[in-house]
Amino acid sequence: xxxxxxxxxxxxxxxxxxxxxxxxxxxxxxxxxxxxxxxxxxxxxxxxxxxxxxxxxxxxxxxxxxxxxxxxxxxxxxxxxxxxxxxxxxxxxxxxxxxxxxxxxxxxxxxxxxxxxxxxxxxxxxxxxxxxxxxxxxxxxxxxxxxxxxxxxxxxxxxxxxxxxxxxxxxxxxxxxxxxxxxxxxxxxxxxxxxxxxxxxxxxxxxxxxxxxxxxxxxxxxxxxxxxxxxxxxxxxxxxxxxxxxxxxxxxxxxxxxxxxxxxxxxxxxxxxxxxxxxxxxxxxxxxxxxxxxxxxxxxxxxxxxxxxxxxxxxxxxxxxxxxxxxxxxxxxxxxxxxxxxxxxxxxxxxxxxxxxxxxxxxxxxxxxxxxxxxxxxxxxxxxxxxxxxxxxxxxxxxxxxxxxxxxxxxxxxxxxxxxxxxxxxxxxxxxxxxxxxxxxxxxxxxxxxxxxxxxxxxxxxxxxxxxxxxxxxxxxxxxxxxxxxxxxxxxxxxxxxxxxxxxxxxxxxxxxxxxxxxxxxxxxxxxxxxxxxxxxxxxxxxxxxxxxxxxxxxxxxxxxxxxxxxxxxxxxxxxxxxxxxxxxx
Ligand code: C2E
Ligand code: CA
Ligand code: CA
Numbered sequence: 001x002x003x004x005x006x007x008x009x010x011x012x013x014x015x016x017x018x019x020x021x022x023x024x025x026x027x028x029x030x031x032x033x034x035x036x037x038x039x040x041x042x043x044x045x046x047x048x049x050x051x052x053x054x055x056x057x058x059x060x061x062x063x064x065x066x067x068x069x070x071x072x073x074x075x076x077x078x079x080x081x082x083x084x085x086x087x088x089x090x091x092x093x094x095x096x097x098x099x100x101x102x103x104x105x106x107x108x109x110x111x112x113x114x115x116x117x118x119x120x121x122x123x124x125x126x127x128x129x130x131x132x133x134x135x136x137x138x139x140x141x142x143x144x145x146x147x148x149x150x151x152x153x154x155x156x157x158x159x160x161x162x163x164x165x166x167x168x169x170x171x172x173x174x175x176x177x178x179x180x181x182x183x184x185x186x187x188x189x190x191x192x193x194x195x196x197x198x199x200x201x202x203x204x205x206x207x208x209x210x211x212x213x214x215x216x217x218x219x220x221x222x223x224x225x226x227x228x229x230x231x232x233x234x235x236x237x238x239x240x241x242x243x244x245x246x247x248x249x250x251x252x253x254x255x256x257x258x259x260x261x262x263x264x265x266x267x268x269x270x271x272x273x274x275x276x277x278x279x280x281x282x283x284x285x286x287x288x289x290x291x292x293x294x295x296x297x298x299x300x301x302x303x304x305x306x307x308x309x310x311x312x313x314x315x316x317x318x319x320x321x322x323x324x325x326x327x328x329x330x331x332x333x334x335x336x337x338x339x340x341x342x343x344x345x346x347x348x349x350x351x352x353x354x355x356x357x358x359x360x361x362x363x364x365x366x367x368x369x370x371x372x373x374x375x376x377x378x379x380x381x382x383x384x385x386x387x388x389x390x391x392x393x394x395x396x397x398x399x400x401x402x403x404x405x406x407x408x409x410x411x412x413x414x415x416x417x418x419x420x421x422x423x424x425x426x427x428x429x430x431x432x433x434x435x436x437x438x439x440x441x442x443x444x445x446x447x448x449x450x451x452x453x454x455x456x457x458x459x460x461x462x463x464x465x466x467x468x469x470x471x472x473x474x475x476x477x478x479x480x481x482x483x484x485x486x487x488x489x490x491x492x493x494x495x496x497x498x499x500x501x502x503x504x505x506x507x508x509x510x511x512x513x514x515x516x517x518x519x520x521x522x523x524x525x526x527x528x529x530x531x532x533x534x535x536x537x538x539x540x541x542x543x544x545x546x547x548x549x550x551x552x553x554x555x556x557x558x559x560x561x562x563x564x565x566x567x568x569x570x571x572x573x574x575x576x577x578x579x580x581x582x583x584x585x586x
Pocket of ligand 2: 354417449479
């Protein structure tokens with residue numbers, strides 16, 4: 001055991017040294033005759049304990065206690081236990097020394113070998129306990145302020161720092177500066193977790209944080225608010241453009257995919273920005289407004305930056321209400337499928353249907369083109385979409401079976417619309433397979449309609465999902481053909497069987513000639529690629545005749561039939577088979 005003995009009195013030093021050594025042979029005692037020399041020793045050597053006289057000229061025992069405390073805070077070793085020895089029997093002094101950080105206090109008259117050794121042993125134990133306490137206190141403090149995974153500030157710390165920053169802004173009003181709050185949410189992060197597991201998700205978060213850090217100077221507060229949501233406080237901005245620049249830089253650095261555990265992962269982010277005092281006056285407001293702006297960025301199609309604007313709040317509330325209604329409707333399954341018949345271009349016989357969803361509500365039901373985008377953004381489309389697939393396949397099995405007896409029966413086909421969001425679900429094709437098996441419907445009777453926007457995302461995932469649906473034997477149609485961007489390249493890249501020429505291209509009115517030529521061109525192109533063609537939005541006899549002239553195989557539109565409810569179609573089928581029966585009987 002190493003003991004540092006600090007005492008200005010040589011006689012006392014020798015006495016204590018002897019007393020200590022008498023009890024055990026393996027004690028090394030280093031002597032110092034004042035505090036400064038003692039501290040010198042402590043710098044170079046590790047001692048188990050310091051025995052320090054209280055009354056010394058210039059610096060006394062309290063100075064030693066304090067010096068050790070200072071080194072405690074800056075030094076990882078946390079210092080050395082210290083026992084104060086004194087000629088004084090003053091109880092107050094003893095208490096003061098203990099409060100200041102000494103582990104024990106002994107009067108010189110009391111010193112015996114036994115007492116000293118016991119005091120040293122208990123001082124060491126006490127010191128260790130204190131050390132442990134300090135460490136766990138520090139840990140708790142870090143845990144309370146830091147996010148464990150990314151080591152960024154957590155929500156709690158972020159709130160404190162935002163409050164501080166805004167207070168400072170208020171104090172220095174005359175500087176005419178502003179604070180920007182950037183909220184950032186990763187797009188479709190959940191898919192990464194679902195598809196590749198949480199390990200990949202966690203590493204992605206860390207790597208994203210590192211890239212974002214590279215866009216910051218280091219003086220900003222960068223926090224993880226939870227999950228895949230982050231916040232950055234930019235203080236003391238002279239111009240709002242700086243926030244825009246930082247946001248732009250962040251989106252840019254996230255563009256390159258991440259290679260994590262052997263898989264390439266792409267991730268975008270939606271960024272919302274609000275300013276104080278320009279938009280908001282306090283912490284709650286700036287947070288709410290940045291959140292609304294972020295929401296807007298998501299609605300704009302993700303991977304975007306949106307700034308808070310004043311009318312956003314109104315729009316936001318309306319949107320929120322719509323979303324709440326939709327959530328309830330999905331839960332209560334307040335939907336129905338209607339089916340729009342598709343006709344053979346030559347003989348105008350019904351050859352199949354397209355399933356189109358309808359919201360069943362007493363007051364103010366939304367149209368599909370209103371609520372499908374909300375369902376996509378909120379990902380409710382995944383649940384809703386599975387319900388649609390199940391219902392439509394079930395309905396087709398009912399129709400095809402009941403009609404089997406009738407003459408000239410040809411099983412009909414069913415077209416089902418798929419949202420791009422559904423294509424990020426790698427289990428989609430096995431779900432479809434499950435429905436086909438359950439209702440005993442051959443895969444080739446089902447065609448899934450995708451819009452070009454779905455195909456714009458050429459991620460490996462999307463391609464895999466589309467290919468696996470095609471491999472089941474289901475057909476794939478490109479919906480709204482002719483309205484998109486780069487139709488031809490898509491036709492090559494994906495296993496597409498059919499194109500549906502968009503209804504906006506049906507020749508009519510002033511654009512008749514121009515649209516006719518356009519459709520003729522699209523038909524020629526589709527024919528050369530041996531694709532099946534459906535013309536949708538056929539509203540007049542003239543358009544039917546035009547489609548026939550162009551040899552378009554399938555027609556769909558209000559002129560031939562609107563989308564109809566199941567009972568409506570059933571009634572029609574019954575009437576039709578009755579007519580056939582009568583003509584047979586004759
Ligand atoms: P879409 O897939 O292009 O569907 C065709 C839309 O055109 C339907 O509107 C249909 O009622 C309408 N339509 C059919 N014939 C004519 C016509 O001759 N003239 C005119 N002006 N319109 C015609 P709807 O049912 O309101 O659906 C709108 C869009 O909502 C659909 O466009 C589709 O993108 C989406 N949608 C509808 N149902 C579903 C669904 O079950 N799943 C998904 N993912 N999307 C759906
Ligand atoms: Ca469609
Ligand atoms: Ca369409």
